[in-house]
Amino acid sequence: MLIQGAEVDGVAGVDVRIDPGEGGRTGAGRIVAVGRGLAAQVGEDVVTADGGALIPGLHDHHVHLRAWAATRWSVPLGSVRDPGEFDRRVRDGAVSAPSGAWLRGVGWHESTGGALDRYRLDALTGARPARVQHRTGAMWVLNSAALRVVGAENAGPAGIERDASRAPTGRLYRLDDWLRDRIRRAEPDPFPAALSALTGEAAARGVTRFTDATPGRDQSETDALAALAIPQHLTLMSPPGITGPGVGPHKIVLNDTTLPEAGELAETIRGSHRAGFPVAVHCVTVEQLVTLLAAIEDAGGLPGDRVEHAGVVPPGSAVRLARQGIAVVTNPGFLADRGDVYRRDVPAPERDWLYPVRSLLDAGVTVAAATDAPFGPADPWVAIAAAVTRRTPDGEVLGPHERIYPAEALRLFLEDPDRAGGRRRIAPGQPSDVCLLHVPLEVVLRDPSSTHVRATFG
CATH class of the missing domain: 3.10.310.70 (Diaminopimelate Epimerase; Chain A, domain 1)
Incomplete structure (x- = not known):
């Protein structure tokens, strides 16, 4: 495929050639050429971008399909x-x-x-x-x-x-x-038809990649999801020992009522690391994050270790996360969806620590974002806007010092938290799944919305 006349990294009139890869499987292809005046080859599909921005497809880093x-x-x-x-x-x-x-x-x-x-x-x-x-x-x-x-x-x-x-x-x-x-055993499975509908809608919002973060997945479930014919490339969090394409980090869920001692958690982390699996640890409270930090400092980090949600990050924690090389996958969309409930129920000192981004970035932490669909708004552009404004449904701002710039908010869905420095871009050798917008990126960033998405490819 050849996409002509796109805006790439702020430069207008750029052509981009995509090789979809073997069988056209999602995630198998690569961008093979970027430049001006690329001539269409025989039999090649040509898309005219009309000046719309071309960006990598969005990666929703934590969903439950x-x-x-x-x-x-x-x-x-x-x-x-x-x-x-x-x-x-x-x-x-x-x-x-x-x-x-x-x-x-x-x-x-x-x-x-x-x-x-x-x-x-x-x-x-x-x-x-x-x-x-x-x-x-x-x-x-x-x-x-x-x-x-x-x-x-x-x-x-x-x-x-x-x-x-x-x-x-x-x-x-x-x-x-x-x-x-x-x-x-008691009712027919409506999952395939429902999944087809929602993944189609996600593609229309520019999403070309999912990480399914459901814990405790066995081999049969991993195989079943890996075999799905959906438009998105799929990474599956799985316990150590699970094999197959797209197998990701080991999901560990922390719960305040059953919170392990830091030493016990450290041993679990070491076991995952010995098996070659990084960990993805669910942390939504201060107690959970403090326990994880102590455990990971004991066990040592592995590239690809990450914190899911990081719902509350008290001062000083960002530096400790950065020191261990732990990425954070956050959910700014929760602020737009539940912010008024947080203002009512979360203790006052912690409200400014909810789903932070700026302090994490400033400390050198790799930060990516996710919708946590269906438990948060499924549209990543809602999360992008929320990371910029941090406005709640009732119009208040939670943690104004944690606001980030629109371009930074978009990059949260282009980052690869499992590979440090793995942010995707439009360049030769990069994955071929891309998102074409109707208008230049500057226009989109002034008003982040999925209505700006024209199509996804690759």
């Missing part, structure tokens, strides 16, 4: 304002769902929807199996019918919460794979 696809057949609960609205949506969903189908709700949070257990769900859904996912993705709540279907009444793993009488409360913690396996 199965959970994201599942939102396509789910009742959205993230925007409910009170328990009454929650009840109405769940009750209406139970009435309108096809006969025999499960009801699935997503985005529930107790701060707006109220506390939830099997008995409240029973009153809303009756005999229809129902499950509702917490906004964080860490917990599911099942009604009594669903508990019976998956065999959780009298058996199952430790993540099934039980009351004093050993009856399940309906709350299941970090049991996605266990739950999915049992539900799959």
Whole structure:
């Protein structure tokens, strides 16, 4: 393919030739020539850019594809304002769902929807199996019918919460794979069609790469996702020992209620490093980050080690991250989506430390960004704008000193946190997945929006 008359790095009238690689597989090709006046070759597709900027395709560095696809057949609960609205949506969903189908709700949070257990769900859904996912993705709540279907009444793993009488409360913690396996036997899998729709929409926003950050993936799940025919190049976080194309770092989830000692975490990190796997450690609180820093300073870093989210980064931590060579994958889109909730619920001293970027960059930390879809806004341009303004839904600014320039915000989706200094650009030898914009980049950066995306290639 030859793209003619594009703006590249601020220079107008540039032509770019792409070799899509063997079989045209996403991520297999390379940019082979960049210059002026490149002549079209016989049989070559030619695209006229009309002065629009050509940039590398965006890499969304932390998503959960199965959970994201599942939102396509789910009742959205993230925007409910009170328990009454929650009840109405769940009750209406139970009435309108096809006969025999499960009801699935997503985005529930107790701060707006109220506390939830099997008995409240029973009153809303009756005999229809129902499950509702917490906004964080860490917990599911099942009604009594669903508990019976998956065999959780009298058996199952430790993540099934039980009351004093050993009856399940309906709350299941970090049991996605266990739950999915049992539900799959009871209902057809709508995942392929839903995934096709959402990856097409992501391509229209300029996204050509995903890193799926779902923890605990086994070999069969890795093989199934690696075989997907989607427009994006896919990296899969996987435990040590998992093999296959696109296998990424080992995801480690830290939780305040089960937070290991720093020495224990250091040994887990060393084990991953010995197996040749860098680690990607989920940290959203000060306690989790402090524990990780102590552990990584004990275990030593490996190129590709990274912190997922870094939700709260207290002063002094950025320098320690930089010293160990640990990258940070942050989620500025959360500020635009949940910032007013943070202003209400996060202690005042920590509000200015939420999802920082400027202080990390100034300390020399490699920083990339992600949407965390479906748990954050799926459009990376929302995150780009939020990194610049740091405005909450109610118009306030959280941590104004952490704002960055628009060009820096765009680079967060072009960075490669698994390879230091691995930022992609339009140059010979670089990967061929590119994004063509309607207008010059300066115009886009004044108003970051996916409406500026014309097409993706490669």
